[in-house]
Amino acid sequence: MTPLAEMAPYLALILVGFLPNEVWRMLGLLVSRGIDENSELLVWVRAVATAVLAGVIAKVTLMPPGALAGVPLSVRVAAIVVAFVAFLSVRRSVFASVLAGEVALVAGALLFGP
Amino acid sequence: VNAFLAGLRAASTTVFTLVVIGTYIGIGALGHDYGFSLPWVMLANTLMWAAPAQVLAITALGSGAAAVEVAVTVGLSAARFLPMVVSLLPLVRVPGSRLRDLLLPAHLTAASTWVEGFRLMPPMPRESRIGFYNGLGVGLICWANVGSVIGFFLAASLPALLTACLLLLTPLSFLASTLRNSRLLSDRLALALGLVVGPLLATAEVGLDLMWTGLIAGSVAYGLHRLREALR
Numbered sequence: 001m002t003p004l005a006e007m008a009p010y011l012a013l014i015l016v017g018f019l020p021n022e023v024w025r026m027l028g029l030l031v032s033r034g035i036d037e038n039s040e041l042l043v044w045v046r047a048v049a050t051a052v053l054a055g056v057i058a059k060v061t062l063m064p065p066g067a068l069a070g071v072p073l074s075v076r077v078a079a080i081v082v083a084f085v086a087f088l089s090v091r092r093s094v095f096a097s098v099l100a101g102e103v104a105l106v107a108g109a110l111l112f113g114p
Numbered sequence: 115v116n117a118f119l120a121g122l123r124a125a126s127t128t129v130f131t132l133v134v135i136g137t138y139i140g141i142g143a144l145g146h147d148y149g150f151s152l153p154w155v156m157l158a159n160t161l162m163w164a165a166p167a168q169v170l171a172i173t174a175l176g177s178g179a180a181a182v183e184v185a186v187t188v189g190l191s192a193a194r195f196l197p198m199v200v201s202l203l204p205l206v207r208v209p210g211s212r213l214r215d216l217l218l219p220a221h222l223t224a225a226s227t228w229v230e231g232f233r234l235m236p237p238m239p240r241e242s243r244i245g246f247y248n249g250l251g252v253g254l255i256c257w258a259n260v261g262s263v264i265g266f267f268l269a270a271s272l273p274a275l276l277t278a279c280l281l282l283l284t285p286l287s288f289l290a291s292t293l294r295n296s297r298l299l300s301d302r303l304a305l306a307l308g309l310v311v312g313p314l315l316a317t318a319e320v321g322l323d324l325m326w327t328g329l330i331a332g333s334v335a336y337g338l339h340r341l342r343e344a345l346r
Contacts, residue, residue: 016188017167024192024195025220028200042204065169066281094129094290098129
């Protein structure tokens with residue numbers, strides 16, 4: 001392989017992976033200047049960030065990538081619901097919640113899977 | 115230096131240690147399956163540090179999508195970092211902080227560091243927060259690299275159901291940790307509304323759906339929070 005061909009994937013990583021990803025963090029760095037920790041504006045920004053995370057949760061569950069798409073929709077949604085219930089019932093534990101969701105996914109996939 | 119070490123230690127003892135390792139086992143396996151080298155995958159972990167965007171980049175580049183298209187999809191998925199960085203930096207900044215002191219904390223910000231930062235840093239003295247946060251982020255990226263080495267070499271032997279479990283780690287950990295960190299009504303409402311608005315916009319094939327989800331659900335949640343404060 002020529003040196004250029006070897007470098008091509010790395011060039012692609014920088015140009016279409018790293019840069020379009022990093023630009024948002026750097027914008028955030030510039031925007032955050034002069035904003036106080038206790039400012040009311042930050043309550044709104046936090047709400048926006050939280051809602052985006054909620055959007056990611058919903059999107060991965062309903063329109064899943066790769067092997068997760070092989071698990072029926074009802075099982076994926078049930079796993080999220082089980083995780084939510086486990087969080088509330090087991091001392092607000094993140095670990096218990098994630099574990100319960102995974103167990104529900106495996107059980108559901110084995111019972112109702114193709 | 116001590117704060118940095120404390121951050122490294124925190125990076126190895128949270129639920130996110132396991133979540134990050136698991137998620138990146140999946141990414142290492144995916145990179146292997148799409149024909150990328152291990153150094154490429156590890157460099158992507160370190161430079162991008164964004165699991166959903168990395169999955170997009172690997173599958174799109176690996177299947178020969180146009181470069182511009184890949185850049186746009188990655189860029190859209192990463193828009194969440196803007197509000198995260200804007201809300202996190204005021205927490206770590208001290209009056210004398212220079213812009214370049216904040217470059218690394220900004221780069222290390224991802225869902226896991228953001229959530230853990232907001233959970234662990236408020237009781238800490240302000241001067242030690244940047245060091246702690248850098249340790250936390252660097253530590254978690256190291257675990258991500260460990261995960262992708264494991265995934266890269268196990269790729270062929272990973273059963274489909276296990277890969278499905280690894281992919282579900284992202285939404286499960288986001289859900290539980292946002293629930294735990296939601297103290298204000300606005301945060302809880304934003305989570306609930308985002309879960310509803312997100313799928314609606316995505317099915318309607320609205321462009322920039324995640325960004326609009328954030329702005330719409332986040333602003334409505336904030337508005338209701340203000341309304342309740344005003345009525346008290």
